Amino acid sequence: MAEDTPILRIENVTKQFAKLRAVNNVSLDIIDGEFFTIVGPSGSGKTTLLRMLAGLDKPTNGDILLRGVRVNNVSANKRPTCMVFQSLALFNHRTVGQNIEFPLKMRGDSRSSRRDRCVELMNIVRLPEDYYAKGVTKCSGGERQRVALARALASDPDIMFFDEPLSAIDYQLRKLLEVELKDLHRQTGKTFIYITHSLEEAMVMSDRIGIMQSGKLIQIGTPDQIYTQPLNKFVSEFMGEVNTLHVECTAQGQYRCQDLEVDLKGPLEGIISESGYLVIRPESMQFVNNSNETDNCLTGSLFNEYALGSRVQYHVRAGDYMLVVEKLREHAYQGNINDDVMLGWDVKNSVLVNN
Numbered sequence: 001m002a003e004d005t006p007i008l009r010i011e012n013v014t015k016q017f018a019k020l021r022a023v024n025n026v027s028l029d030i031i032d033g034e035f036f037t038i039v040g041p042s043g044s045g046k047t048t049l050l051r052m053l054a055g056l057d058k059p060t061n062g063d064i065l066l067r068g069v070r071v072n073n074v075s076a077n078k079r080p081t082c083m084v085f086q087s088l089a090l091f092n093h094r095t096v097g098q099n100i101e102f103p104l105k106m107r108g109d110s111r112s113s114r115r116d117r118c119v120e121l122m123n124i125v126r127l128p129e130d131y132y133a134k135g136v137t138k139c140s141g142g143e144r145q146r147v148a149l150a151r152a153l154a155s156d157p158d159i160m161f162f163d164e165p166l167s168a169i170d171y172q173l174r175k176l177l178e179v180e181l182k183d184l185h186r187q188t189g190k191t192f193i194y195i196t197h198s199l200e201e202a203m204v205m206s207d208r209i210g211i212m213q214s215g216k217l218i219q220i221g222t223p224d225q226i227y228t229q230p231l232n233k234f235v236s237e238f239m240g241e242v243n244t245l246h247v248e249c250t251a252q253g254q255y256r257c258q259d260l261e262v263d264l265k266g267p268l269e270g271i272i273s274e275s276g277y278l279v280i281r282p283e284s285m286q287f288v289n290n291s292n293e294t295d296n297c298l299t300g301s302l303f304n305e306y307a308l309g310s311r312v313q314y315h316v317r318a319g320d321y322m323l324v325v326e327k328l329r330e331h332a333y334q335g336n337i338n339d340d341v342m343l344g345w346d347v348k349n350s351v352l353v354n355n
Contacts, residue, residue: 007032007191008053008159013062015048022048024215025062030159035185035192037202040212041238046195047163049212053193054083054161067158080158084165088148090136096122096147097132103155121150124187126180142173149184162194166201178204199239203227211235227281232353236279243280243323253347257298260319264296265347276354282313282326284349287333287341294344302339316341 008030015023023045030036040046051057053064055076063070071079082103090099100121101114109117119129125146131139136147145165152160162181166174182205185192196202202209203223211219211226211234219231230236233244247255247264255264255278266278291297300318312332314325323343327333335341 005032006030007067008193009063009065009068010053011063011065013049013052013059013064015045015052015057016060021215023052023059026215026217027062028210028217028220030191030193031207033189033191034207035182035194035205036208036210037194037196037206038210038212038217039196039199039202039238041197044212045215046197046212050161050163050193050195054081055079056083081161082152082155082157082159083161083163084148084152086164086167088144088165090144090147090151092137094136095132096127096134096136096139096143099136099147100150100154102151107155117154118150121153124153125150125184141169142177145169145177146180149181153188157190159191159193162192164196167196167198174201181205211238228351230279230351230353233277233279233355236277236351236353241282241324243282243285243321245278245280245321246275247278248275259321260298262298266350266352267347269352276352279351279353280345280349282324284345285323285325286344287325287327288344289342291342291344295347296350297342297344299340299342302333302335302337302341304337305333316343318343 006029010026010028013023013026014021026049038046038049048057052059055071055074058072064072066079076083091102097118100118104114104117118132122129122131127143127146127150131143136144139147148165166177169177178201194205206223208220208222209226210217213234219226219235221229226235227239230239236242237244245257246259247257247266250256250263253265253268255266257264264278286294288294288297298318300316300323303315303317303322306313310329311326312329314333316323316325325343
């Protein structure tokens with residue numbers, strides 16, 4: 001990846017549909033060669049933003065710059081970019097080879113050069129060469145995904161856009177294709193801009209993630225930064241299961257959870273004068289025997305446990321809270337449902353956030 005080189009720059013971009021502001025004053029630099037994922041719930045504006053970046057929609061206000069050149073009014077087919085749609089948009093009446101070669105045919109490449117490039121791309125996306133003449137409707141879901149990827153790569157675009165391409169695929173195949181997409185990104189060195197509502201996809205594949213809420217990009221960072229340093233309660237909870245305790249500051253680094261009638265220690269950074277939320281990830285929670293083992297502790301009742309392969313997840317009821325604890329199987333809790341338990345965590349494993 002070329003260090004700090006923006007291939008795509010978005011400056012104060014807004015998209016208005018009648019009274020709805022779908023994208024609200026978004027600015028962003030995409031680094032040449034990075035895998036950037038835009039994550040957000042339905043209605044957050046991520047698809048609208050992607051469509052503007054790809055040239056399928058024009059912004060109401062603001063500028064989109066591709067390698068420093070304003071492209072607001074440049075149509076999608078005139079840009080060195082391509083889109084992989086959720087529906088894949090394959091030609092069902094054509095073969096695998098004909099689908100992959102379509103952009104090359106439109107460009108006027110010779111039949112032999114198209115065939116050579118098609119076979120090369122089929123190898124890259126791990127499709128057998130004898131699929132060249134196979135009808136695309138006879139391919140499995142995962143194979144059709146690979147055909148769509150190969151076709152997108154055929155014209156050698158500078159940027160590849162992905163509109164939730166894995167959302168309709170079963171879990172096991174989706175996990176495989178996540179790995180293959182990340183490998184494809186590394187192999188090609190191209191800039192990938194991907195949208196999804198799945199935190200898991202974003203965490204697995206991305207160099208950086210942008211979180212969208214109500215038309216705005218509210219936080220941008222590496223997967224680790226967003227997971228460990230969420231900007232607010234929305235980001236912390238959107239990034240996966242998390243324990244969020246409503247607290248009020250009583251002194252610097254000291255907090256009161258009125259709901260549980262317990263005093264807690266928190267990071268010095270964060271909320272120091274008002275109410276907010278103390279966030280603790282499930283893997284940071286521990287079952288403890290006494291309050292001296294960790295900086296903070298509280299009591300509850302073990303409500304249920306769930307086997308998650310190499311991990312075990314526990315739900316502990318404490319007042320009106322249902323707290324989540326995750327342990328490796330070899331460190332599983334040795335007890336029974338309905339046990340009274342003590343949970344603990346250290347200050348360094350918690351974060352303070354606002355609403």
